[in-house]
Amino acid sequence: xxEREVIARVRAGDAVAERQLYDAHVDRxxxxxxxxxxxxxxxxxxxxxxxxxxxxxxxxFRGEAAFGTWLYAIATSVVLNGxxxxxRFREREADLDDxxxxxxxxxxxxxxxxxxxxxxxxxxxxxxxxxxxxxDVEGYTHEEIGVALGVPPGTSKAQLSxxxxxxxxxxxxxxxxxxx
Amino acid sequence: MGVMSDDRFEDFVRQxxxxxxxxxxxxxxxxxxxxxxxxxxxxxxxxxxxSPRQMWIRWxxxxxxxxxxxxxxxxxxxxxxxRPLMEVAALPAGNGEQIPAAFELAARDHLRHVETFFxxxxxxxxxxxxxxxxxxxxxxxxxxxxxxxDSPAGRDAHMAALLDDVEVMLAQIASYADSPTPAELRLIDxxxxxxxxxxxxxxxxxxxxxxxxxxxxx
Numbered sequence: 001x002x003e004r005e006v007i008a009r010v011r012a013g014d015a016v017a018e019r020q021l022y023d024a025h026v027d028r029x030x031x032x033x034x035x036x037x038x039x040x041x042x043x044x045x046x047x048x049x050x051x052x053x054x055x056x057x058x059x060x061f062r063g064e065a066a067f068g069t070w071l072y073a074i075a076t077s078v079v080l081n082g083x084x085x086x087x088r089f090r091e092r093e094a095d096l097d098d099x100x101x102x103x104x105x106x107x108x109x110x111x112x113x114x115x116x117x118x119x120x121x122x123x124x125x126x127x128x129x130x131x132x133x134x135x136d137v138e139g140y141t142h143e144e145i146g147v148a149l150g151v152p153p154g155t156s157k158a159q160l161s162x163x164x165x166x167x168x169x170x171x172x173x174x175x176x177x178x179x180x
Numbered sequence: 181m182g183v184m185s186d187d188r189f190e191d192f193v194r195q196x197x198x199x200x201x202x203x204x205x206x207x208x209x210x211x212x213x214x215x216x217x218x219x220x221x222x223x224x225x226x227x228x229x230x231s232p233r234q235m236w237i238r239w240x241x242x243x244x245x246x247x248x249x250x251x252x253x254x255x256x257x258x259x260x261x262x263r264p265l266m267e268v269a270a271l272p273a274g275n276g277e278q279i280p281a282a283f284e285l286a287a288r289d290h291l292r293h294v295e296t297f298f299x300x301x302x303x304x305x306x307x308x309x310x311x312x313x314x315x316x317x318x319x320x321x322x323x324x325x326x327x328x329x330d331s332p333a334g335r336d337a338h339m340a341a342l343l344d345d346v347e348v349m350l351a352q353i354a355s356y357a358d359s360p361t362p363a364e365l366r367l368i369d370x371x372x373x374x375x376x377x378x379x380x381x382x383x384x385x386x387x388x389x390x391x392x393x394x395x396x397x398x
Contacts, residue, residue, distance in 0.1 A: 019212065022208075022212060022215070023208070026206055026208055026211065026212075027206050030203065030207075030211070031203045031206070034201055034204075035201045035203065036201075037201070038201040040204065040207075044207060044210070047211055048211050048215050048218065051211075052215055052219055055219065060340070081351065081355075084355055113196070114196055117193070117196050117200070118199075127364075127367070132197075133197075133200070133201075136190075136193065136194050136197060137194070137197050137198060150371055151374075152370070152374065155367060155370065162363075164189070164193065168189060
C-alpha cells in the first residue's frame with residue numbers, strides 16, 4: 001500500500017496503519033538512536049518518544065518531504081535534546097563524584113585502534129558526531145541529514161569534513177595502518 | 181610514518197566505526213507495547229486536564245484583569261491612544277478555528293520579543309559578541325513559546341508553524357552554552373536566515389500592531 005494512504009489512515013485513527021508506519025521505520029530510528037546514545041535503554045526511550053510525537057503531530061505533516069525524512073527530523077531532535085539532558089545530568093553527577101568518573105574516562109593506558117577510534121568519536125562535538133554517524137555509519141544522505149538537523153546539505157558536508165579531520169588528528173599515531 | 185591517503189582513511193574509519201555503539205536487534209514488540217501504553221496514559225492525562233473552554237475562561241479572566249489594570253494605569257498616566265481600544269478588542273473572537281483575542285494579543289506580543297531577541301542575537305553573533313547569558317534569555321522565551329504552542333494560539337495552523345520554527349531556533353540558542361564555538365554561532369545564524377524567521381516574525385507581529393496594543397493597554 002502506498003505510504004500516503006497509510007498516513008491518511010493513521011490520520012483517521014487507524015491503529016493498524018500506525019503499526020505499519022512503525023514497522024517501516026523503527027529499525028532505522030532505533031539504530032540511529034543507539035549509535036548516538038550507546039545505551040539500549042536510552043535508545044528505546046528516544047525511539048518511543050519519536051514515534052509518539054510523530055503520531056501526535058501527523059496532522060502537521062504536509063507531505064513536502066518524504067514521511068521518513070520528516071520522521072528522522074523528529075527523531076534526531078528527540079535524541080539530541082535527550083542526550084543534552086543526559087549530559088547535563090551526568091555532569092552534575094560528575095561534579096559530585098568527579099574523582100572516580102572523570103579519572104576513569106581519561107586514563108586509558110594503551111588503547112588499541114578500535115578503542116582509540118571509539119574514544120575519538122566520543123570526543124567529537126555532538127553535531128559533528130551526529131553527522132559522522134548518520135552519514136558514514138548509518139548511510140544517511142547529506143540531504144536527509146540537512147532536513148533532520150535543520151541545516152543546508154552543504155553544512156552537513158562541512159561538518160562531516162571537520163569530523164573526519166578531527167578523527168584523523170586523533171588517530172595520527174596509527175597512520176601506518178591505513179597509509180600507503 | 182607514511183603518507184596518509186584520504187580514501188584509505190575514510191574507508192578505514194567507515195569500516196572501523198561500524199563497531200562503534202553497534203546496535204543490537206531492534207526490540208520492536210517491546211517498544212511498540214510501551215508506545216501504546218504511553219499514548220494511552222497521555223490521552224488520559226489530557227482528558228483529566230481542564231477543557232479548552234475552562235482554560236479559555238481562566239485565561240480570559242486573567243487577560244481581562246490585566247487589560248483592566250492596564251487601562252486604568254494608561255488613563256491615569258499614559259499617552260492618549262491614537263486608535264480606539266475597540267479596534268484591538270475586535271480581533272477574531274474565540275470561536276471555531278480563530279484564536280481568542282487574548283491569546284492572539286499574547287502571541288503577537290511574544291513574537292515581537294522573539295523578533296527583537298533574534299535580531300540582537302544575530303548582530304552579536306556576527307560581531308562575535310554573543311555571550312553565554314544569551315542561553316538564559318533563550319530558555320525563558322522557549323518556555324513561553326511552548327506555553328503558547330499548547331494554548332489556543334497553537335491551534336491556528338500558521339501560528340503553530342511559526343511557533344514550531346521559533347521553538348527549534350530558540351532550543352538551539354538555549355543549548356549554545358553546551359558548545360559555545362564560533363562555528364556553532366554561525367550555524368544558528370544560518371538557521372535563522374534559512375527559515376526566513378525574522379521576516380515571518382515581522383509579518384506576524386508588525387511594529388504598528390505592537391505600538392497600538394501597548395498604547396491601548398498601557
